[in-house]
Amino acid sequence: MRYSSLLVTALLLFSACSAEQAPLVASDVVVARPVSGMQMSAGYLTLSNNTANTITIDRVASPEFESVAMHESVLDNGISRMYPLDTVSIPAGKSVQFKPGGKHLMLMRPTGDVDSATLEFYAGDALLLTVDATMSD
Amino acid sequence: MGSRNIFIAIVAVVAIGTGAWLSALVMAPAPVPNTATVLPVPGDLAEFSLVDQDGSAIGRDVFRDHWSLVFFGFTHCPDICPLTLQVLANARQQLAEAGQQPLPRIVLVSVDPERDTPEVMKKYVGYFGDDIVGITGELDEMRKLTNGLGIFFEKSRLDGENYSVDHSAVVIVMNPDGQFQALFGAPHEAANFVHDLPIIMSSQ
Numbered sequence: 001m002r003y004s005s006l007l008v009t010a011l012l013l014f015s016a017c018s019a020e021q022a023p024l025v026a027s028d029v030v031v032a033r034p035v036s037g038m039q040m041s042a043g044y045l046t047l048s049n050n051t052a053n054t055i056t057i058d059r060v061a062s063p064e065f066e067s068v069a070m071h072e073s074v075l076d077n078g079i080s081r082m083y084p085l086d087t088v089s090i091p092a093g094k095s096v097q098f099k100p101g102g103k104h105l106m107l108m109r110p111t112g113d114v115d116s117a118t119l120e121f122y123a124g125d126a127l128l129l130t131v132d133a134t135m136s137d
Numbered sequence: 138m139g140s141r142n143i144f145i146a147i148v149a150v151v152a153i154g155t156g157a158w159l160s161a162l163v164m165a166p167a168p169v170p171n172t173a174t175v176l177p178v179p180g181d182l183a184e185f186s187l188v189d190q191d192g193s194a195i196g197r198d199v200f201r202d203h204w205s206l207v208f209f210g211f212t213h214c215p216d217i218c219p220l221t222l223q224v225l226a227n228a229r230q231q232l233a234e235a236g237q238q239p240l241p242r243i244v245l246v247s248v249d250p251e252r253d254t255p256e257v258m259k260k261y262v263g264y265f266g267d268d269i270v271g272i273t274g275e276l277d278e279m280r281k282l283t284n285g286l287g288i289f290f291e292k293s294r295l296d297g298e299n300y301s302v303d304h305s306a307v308v309i310v311m312n313p314d315g316q317f318q319a320l321f322g323a324p325h326e327a328a329n330f331v332h333d334l335p336i337i338m339s340s341q
Contacts, residue, residue: 032215
């Protein structure tokens with residue numbers, strides 16, 4: 001019994017490792033469908049850096065939106081503020097969360113009535129990661 | 138034991154029992170809100186002249202005859218504002234399922250009246266529920282409402298022509314007399330509203 005549990009654990013660990021071989025991995029991806037008539041929406045996800053070096057994202061784009069920006073909502077002495085982020089760095093072996101009330105992608109001016117969006121993460125001219133997301137209500 | 142003694146014994150037992158019950162009633166601490174701050178004396182609002190999401194003229198009487206949860210935000214806010222409206226709608230749904238009567242009404246007051254026309258507000262609040270009220274109008278009149286409730290807001294430049302609006306993140310509870318009764322500080326969680334609102338609403 002104990003051996004079979006160990007075997008299952010080892011298999012899970014192995015499969016988890018092999019699934020995360022890519023240098024930059026996205027998980028928990030949520031892109032909210034724009035509220036009817038609104039020109040913007042928010043995107044959330046977790047970016048995990050599987051390399052030994054810091055990865056710095058300095059641009060995000062999406063064919064389904066005219067403009068994508070990285071922003072951060074901050075609660076500052078009871079005041080809700082939103083700041084643009086020029087870059088987001090993910091330290092070696094660590095993850096950074098884009099989540100409601102924190103860092104988020106601000107997706108502006110949808111190019112049409114879309115049900116899904118492709119998010120492209122860049123460092124300079126290098127396209128590091130492409131993520132396909134279904135719009136959620 | 139004669140019938141007279143039995144009568145006296147019964148009276149004594151009933152008297153002791155009633156006394157114990159009354160003292161328990163008086164001594165039991167009244168439930169208190171976990172997170173909300175209740176004003177010692179509810180505050181009256183100064184008059185203002187704004188519009189709702191249908192473009193109908195409204196003043197301070199818009200808050201009369203309802204308990205209201207008042208949140209300040211704007212429709213070009215992709216993160217915190219939808220999140221807060223969802224928390225409030227979720228709390229209201231939980232209160233409804235628990236049989237709470239009356240249910241508080243949700244009111245979104247725009248801190249970006251320049252972009253939030255009644256038409257825009259109508260689409261926006263309609264997305265989050267059928268009975269959410271949106272308030273917008275002229276900036277000067279909006280300041281009369283927000284100043285009276287201690288709400289701060291100011292534009293902040295994002296990039297190019299885009300701007301955001303920094304704003305107080307509190308949710309204010311207005312009582313059916315149209316008075317400022319209590320407030321919830323951010324960050325907001327539905328459970329806090331579900332616990333505290335029935336206490337606040339029964340205390341008036």
